[in-house]
Amino acid sequence: MWLDNASSIDLLFYSPYADTVVKFAKNSELTPLTIGLYGSWGAGKSSLLNMISNKLKGTDTKGKIACVSLNAWQFEGYEDAKIALMESLLKALNENKTFTKKVGEKIKQLIKRIDYIKLGKNAVKKGLPYALGILTGNPLPIALNLSADLAGSDNVVEKISRFKDEYVKPPKDDSEIENIRKFREEFEEMLEDVSEIDNLTVIIDDLDRCTPDRIIDTLEAIKLFLSVKKTTFIIAVDQRIIEYAVKTKYREIDGYEISADYIEKIIQLPIKIPELSHKDIENYLLLLICQLHIYKDEFRKIIDFIYEEKLLLKEKAIDFSQIEGFIAKESMNNYCDDLDEFKKEAHIIEKIRSVVSPSLKGNPRQTKRFLNTFFVRKNLSSLYFEDELDVSIIAKLLALEIIDSKLFKKINEWNELSKGKDILQLKNLEEYANNPKAELEDDLKKWDKPRVIRWLISEPCELYKTDLRKYYYLSRESLSIYEDNTTLFNEKEKSFLAAILNAKAAQLENLINELKEMSPDSQEKIINYVLRKFKTDSEVIFNLISLLFAEFTDYQSEICDIIKTKEKSFFKVSLAPLLGKMYNVNSTKIQDLIKYLIDNNTIDIKYENLIVGKNTLPVKAVPRR
Known part of the structure; x- marks a missing residue:
């Protein structure tokens, strides 16, 4: 059996794609760079990312390229995907011996700065208690409303005090933009200080599994916070999902859709994985x-x-x-x-x-x-x-x-x-x-x-x-998948289906003519629904079935096959004239049907005579809807 996991062996022969991406990722002169690997779900994007990661960590790039792999779907449960991505990246770097040895303290400072950014967002979100606490110098209202990770820490008062001193500014100063600017500067300085690393490559998988808001948050975190010199981001995603996410968050203006321009600003090098032939x-x-x-x-x-x-x-x-x-x-x-x-x-x-x-x-x-x-x-x-x-x-x-x-x-x-x-x-x-x-x-x-x-x-x-x-x-x-549902029907098809199923006999001919004017797709959906209903609803819609037999010859065999499954009780005298009309349309097919029914003791010779017109026994009126 095969699991839906990334393969460790290149069965798809994507190695040339991996080599191409690695070539760009090794070139620090091209940074900051974001590469988009576009492919539909199940196209093998994760396997390709594994190959890229292994090649970047290989002996020919060892000591020059730092490669970190992140799964965007794991950020789905976080309140803020931007902060979750930044934290995950910094924690991964903190575990890298080269980074820890050279810039361990700077990484810790950047992680603290993220805490302050979170604190600022919570202040905006929580509103009045935070504002009062900051203005009065009393940190208690803040402490009572902090998220669990901050409120439970030993130095919460110190953090709040530093937050007040460093990040709370008058309304005329845009503190969020200032935080972004400071984080970018410090992040870039940290990378420059690690002379042993030519480039930091961040691989992000499963972004197209996330909600539209999470997708946009992750892309914006890359663009606003992390896209600096000596960084390359490789994102594997279904392009259609990205476009949908952008359209969902940013509505078109005067008929102009910004999705293409938005994506081009973030992803500089798109590489499309073709469908397999x-x-x-x-x-x-x-x-x-x-x-x-x-x-x-x-x-x-x-x-x-x-x-x-x-x-x-x-x-x-x-x-x-x-x-x-x-x-x-x-x-x-x-x-x-x-x-x-x-x-x-x-x-x-x-x-x-x-x-x-x-x-x-x-x-x-x-x-x-x-x-x-x-x-x-x-x-x-x-x-x-x-x-x-x-x-x-x-x-x-x-x-x-x-x-x-x-x-x-x-x-x-x-x-x-x-x-x-x-x-x-x-x-x-x-x-x-x-x-x-x-x-x-x-x-x-x-x-x-x-x-x-x-x-x-x-x-x-x-x-x-x-x-x-x-x-x-x-x-x-x-x-068992044949279900009587109309979830794939449009409103016109639903309306017509209701009309034809509830029509009186005199109305059916006009409705059949209307059905003949519909698109082949609509015809197929409606007729298939009627035939499924005929399997269980028997004689009630047999007027309609006889007309479909006459006007839609592609379905004649299917109609006969359904009739073959009916019990003796179905073949009332009142239905013989309708079967007779079908006999007049295609005598060969109905004669084969009659032979099958007689051979299986479902009808007898007398009933056959009623169908083919050899008997003039009085018949009851055909039931009407």
């Missing part, structure tokens, strides 16, 4: 399997081999045979825990990786989660069914679930209806995928997408011959 994801999937089985030292040799042979730059993804060839050449013995299992899993992933990679959005985290889910189901399979199930089929079905969850669920519905026999719809689709010149029924055309076609022809083939009920049992948590 489909080929990169294929390589990553295979290497994760290798990492799972191969011992660490031997696996590092494989990574070095890939770099040396420049396999990443090849047109095609890395073949497992290339890795096997390298292992044989190096005469590696006992290099993994279970050789047979390793090869089996590597071959399975190699077969499906080209199919699933486009759906993993170039994201390493999504790739890990895909493999984690696969191994969970593989393990459940062995516990529930021992060796009965084919692991390759587990992987292939999971790939479809990632590609299109609706189609994944549709195969389950077809499989339930087939009751252990061949899944005819899937058979037709596989035949079409292998011979695109063949005709595809209208209701199956939603499967005619390049990614789905690749999935259909991927191994193992002839999936339609397999009873998939046990396989879907392993993924039953995914099948």
Whole structure:
């Protein structure tokens, strides 16, 4: 299994990015400098920061670069993120022997200055008791309202006295700006006094996990307090989150958004981590399997081999045979825990990786989660069914679930209806995928997408011959996601849905025409909602269902599949005319439906005659809403 942690091995081959950042960080002439590493969540930013940190702390920079790593998310619980960042940085420097030996006292003075800044902020926040205490010279009101860390200290009266003497000024003097100026000056002087250090590099991770206010506070702390000569800040963040934070705090003025200018002022060197290509994801999937089985030292040799042979730059993804060839050449013995299992899993992933990679959005985290889910189901399979199930089929079905969850669920519905026999719809689709010149029924055309076609022809083939009920049992948590909610509906869609569900029979035709004028996305959301409701609400909305069958042919098979699940009690005489209208629209499909219902003793020949118009028995009026 793979944890969502930074990797100690460069599986993503980000080393060139790390080398580029280190090159700039080592150049003190460029300081003060803030580097922004932009990448989406799960893109591997933390792994890249680890590499940068290790390179900066390596032998070639030892004694010249001081590197401190901070996690911005840890400041989330603090009242003031600016002060939390400054305190954390100074405490980290205080633990560095070079700094402690040279400027230990100055660090302590800077930490005390932060105490005074906190005290000043509390005075403003607390208001009258502080003001009275300062003006009267009586520190008691201040002491009673101090935060726990100051109020409990032995020298609180001394701190308050010094705060009054050094920081409390008449209103015409901006004491906060003065505090910022003094802190910057003293911080810069401290760094200059450490001649053994050319540059202080501060690495900040997980900033995009914080609230907008915390993000802005952290950026402003860097710009206002800490960005001085001999400092380089490296911030890993999702650029979209930063932009959102700026827009949240600083509203646009006369249509002008300041987010871009604001970010440019703080981050001088933006470096964007690109999404992994489909080929990169294929390589990553295979290497994760290798990492799972191969011992660490031997696996590092494989990574070095890939770099040396420049396999990443090849047109095609890395073949497992290339890795096997390298292992044989190096005469590696006992290099993994279970050789047979390793090869089996590597071959399975190699077969499906080209199919699933486009759906993993170039994201390493999504790739890990895909493999984690696969191994969970593989393990459940062995516990529930021992060796009965084919692991390759587990992987292939999971790939479809990632590609299109609706189609994944549709195969389950077809499989339930087939009751252990061949899944005819899937058979037709596989035949079409292998011979695109063949005709595809209208209701199956939603499967005619390049990614789905690749999935259909991927191994193992002839999936339609397999009873998939046990396989879907392993993924039953995914099948329960169909919820009757409208959280993704806009107001127009919600209004229309309410109207069409509560309409009388005479109103439905006009509403169906209105639905046909909507966007394909709106149509899909509304029709899918109605069909889910039809699964449980039976005949009440059958007038609507018969019209959808006539006007939206892509859904005809799905409607028939739902009708196949109905009990005998559903097929009242009053519904036969509506089924008759559907028969007139597509006699072939309804005849197949009738045959299925008769074979399963759900209806009889008399009811069939009512549908196809061979019997003129009087029928009751169709129920109205």
